[in-house]
Amino acid sequence: MRIRLDEAALRRELAGRLEDPEFRLGLRSLAADPFFVAFFLMSVSQGEGLGEAAVGMIGQEEVAGLIHDLRRQELEERGHKEQTRAVARELFPETFVGDRYRYPDALEGRPYYLSVLAMNREQLSREGRLSRLNQYLTTTFGYEVMVVLLYDAVAREIERSPTLPAETRERVVAVLDRILAEEETHLGVLEQHEALCSASRKGLSAEARLLLEALEGLTAVDYRFAARLSVDEVVEMMKGYAHPPTCRGRIEAFDLAAGAAGRS
Numbered sequence: 001m002r003i004r005l006d007e008a009a010l011r012r013e014l015a016g017r018l019e020d021p022e023f024r025l026g027l028r029s030l031a032a033d034p035f036f037v038a039f040f041l042m043s044v045s046q047g048e049g050l051g052e053a054a055v056g057m058i059g060q061e062e063v064a065g066l067i068h069d070l071r072r073q074e075l076e077e078r079g080h081k082e083q084t085r086a087v088a089r090e091l092f093p094e095t096f097v098g099d100r101y102r103y104p105d106a107l108e109g110r111p112y113y114l115s116v117l118a119m120n121r122e123q124l125s126r127e128g129r130l131s132r133l134n135q136y137l138t139t140t141f142g143y144e145v146m147v148v149l150l151y152d153a154v155a156r157e158i159e160r161s162p163t164l165p166a167e168t169r170e171r172v173v174a175v176l177d178r179i180l181a182e183e184e185t186h187l188g189v190l191e192q193h194e195a196l197c198s199a200s201r202k203g204l205s206a207e208a209r210l211l212l213e214a215l216e217g218l219t220a221v222d223y224r225f226a227a228r229l230s231v232d233e234v235v236e237m238m239k240g241y242a243h244p245p246t247c248r249g250r251i252e253a254f255d256l257a258a259g260a261a262g263r264s
Contacts, residue, residue, distance in 0.1 A: 005220040026241035031161040038092035047109030048080040057136040062208040106254040131214035141189040142226030
């Protein structure tokens with residue numbers, strides 16, 4: 001089934017969610033504090049790592065093999081994971097213990113991703129359109145819409161940070177803009193959807209054919225839901241930075257070094 005959805009218009013619509021006053025305050029607080037910038041970069045690294053592994057969600061090699069440039073996207077997401085971590089390690093060494101980030105259990109990339117995944121799965125199940133492929137495509141679509149909006153908002157706020165050194169601003173903005181540029185070169189999820197629906201099913205296993213048949217039941221509503229969910233959840237998450245002492249205290253409660261000292 002052809003998905004009639006203007007992704008650019010949807011991004012513009014959802015960008016309005018980022019005008020929430022508490023979200024904007026959270027952005028300013030993040031961009032003013034090296035501790036929070038490091039935490040954000042490490043959360044991005046964690047989230048990008050999950051994106052790299054998401055293809056396993058499909059669980060069907062024949063169908064995964066039909067997805068255009070899938071290997072390239074996996075490699076790019078692995079690169080994003082490594083690049084953001086490397087920048088955090090280099091610019092903010094005080095937030096690391098040796099080569100390990102001090103607060104790994106506080107990072108928000110994994111909880112965010114898994115929360116959105118679970119809520120999207122529930123929605124698809126309620127609508128009778130749940131399959132591993134449908135879950136992968138809609139969740140990936142929502143995540144990519146969120147990335148474009150959030151990373152750009154953070155990068156632009158860091159560019160005008162009054163407290164971060166110029167070199168720090170430039171390095172952080174460069175790594176986020178690099179991710180954004182690579183996201184724009186992917187074959188979009190909606191185009192992938194159409195290509196999969198049009199793919200020849202000759203020689204495919206019964207399992208693969210069932211996944212492609214289920215894909216034909218997806219609608220623009222399903223993709224819009226995943227995108228709105230992804231953006232709304234990240235807006236709520238980012239509001240936490242609007243309360244710096246509380247946010248910092250929550251993160252520091254997971255201090256790796258303090259925990260190791262307490263066990264010794």
